[in-house]
Amino acid sequence: MYGALDLGTNNCRLLLARPSRRGFQVVDAFSRIIRLGEGVSQTGRLSDLAMNRTLDALRVCAGKLHRHHVSRTRLVATQACRVAANGSSFVDKVKNIFDLDIEILTPKTEAHLAVAGCATLIDPTADYVLVFDIGGGSSEIVWLDLTRLGSRRDVWTGRSDVNDAIVAWESLPVGVVTLAEHFGGREVTQATFAAMSKAVTELLLPFEAKHRFRELMAGKPVHFLGTSGTVTTIAGVMLGLERYDRKRVDGIWLNVGDIDDVTSKLLGQSYEERISEPCIGRERADLVLAGCAILDAILKLWPADRLRVADRGLREGILMQLMMEDGVWRAGRRRRGRSKRSNGAEQS
Structure with missing residues (x-):
């Protein structure tokens, strides 16, 4: 276990x-x-x-x-x-x-584990992947180049480490809790939201200036993957869920237009109205717009048509890493290989 x-x-x-x-x-x-x-x-x-x-x-x-x-x-x-x-x-x-x-x-290890945790949701046909994890106190941004992997589909089976595809990462010292505490999370106006997004953009710009991912994205298949309470909450609100359902949210694709619509809806609500949203509730009502502002900054700096939602992250990454270290899937493949050879010998 x-x-x-x-x-x-x-x-x-x-x-x-x-x-x-x-x-x-x-x-x-x-x-x-x-x-x-x-x-x-x-x-x-x-x-x-x-x-x-x-x-x-x-x-x-x-x-x-x-x-x-x-x-x-x-x-x-x-x-x-x-x-x-x-x-x-x-x-x-x-x-x-x-x-x-x-x-x-360390921030680096956190970023790597977050990527490992959602690797099975990565589109293997993409050349580049942006994985982001909007946390409470920090936000991890990771860029991957899947062309560096021998077989892209091997990341789904534990045969390849998806972290071998990482070309750059950044841990921003801002998350939903810290941003909401700085700007206020209960009564968020359009101006407050814009200020939140601008503050996050200023933290992202040095990373973009160093790696120039906007140029890299031009004409290339790029997959955006978000793993955080922010994107799962947006998905739940968009789907109109009466109760959060991980099975309906994990792996779903969100169009950027849908994200904008949900953000606008939440901005138009009072704190009490956000509390009444089944997928938000009292515990997230003062944090959700801070998360939307972080996501807004990411999507404005690196425009995308859609992104995939991952209701998974560090825990899943840790489990995958531990099991890979123990060789549990390699042992299974060896057993299956021996079984095939044995069956072949019996039939000959």
Whole structure:
């Protein structure tokens, strides 16, 4: 049994799974909004209230790991623990209380794991892929050149590491929590939204100036893939879901026109009206427009007609990496190969 924990700025997520022939089968999962990074952009520290909320969630995670006798795990924390002065001491506290060894990821490792987690949704006919993960405290931007891979379809089976196709990446020090805290997330006017988008664009411009991806995109098949609560929320609102349904959202394609329509709809709503949206609710109502502004900046800098939505990310990337390290799919192919040779010998 394998386990992956993603302790983010806004969410605490756990995924437990067993290998299957084409990936893995989920055995148990847990997700809770804990807002660990609340106020960190102002104070530089994790607050007692946020840490207590997080400890409550981690208590549930520890129970699941113990109950399922998970043998292989990777437990990680991201931006909030990276930047907070007391991030490391909080991780030590978690170790003392629950015996959970949480690793604070570097931005580069976080970006690579996010890509690995959604690799099976990448269009193998594209030459270039832009993967973006709009988080709570940071946003990861990753460009891939699939022509660098021997066989593009091998990334779906664990035979190739999709990270071999990465040509550039950037971790922006801004996410939905930090942007909403800076500009305000409850009452967002058109002017506030434009200011949010502009602030993100200014962070993206040095990355674009260095790599000139706008020129690279000209006339080439490019696939945009978004993995975050922002794009899954937009998809849920667009579909008019009465309750969020991962099966209907994960892998769906969004036209940019649909994204603009949902953003305009949310901008026209009050905070209370956004709360009443089934796929937003009270926990995301003050963050969703900050996420839309980050997405707006990305799509204005690198125009696209559509993008694919991934309701997956770090946890799935961790599980895929652990299973690849253990050679679970290589062993399966060897067994199938021996079976074919054996059957051939019996028939001759």
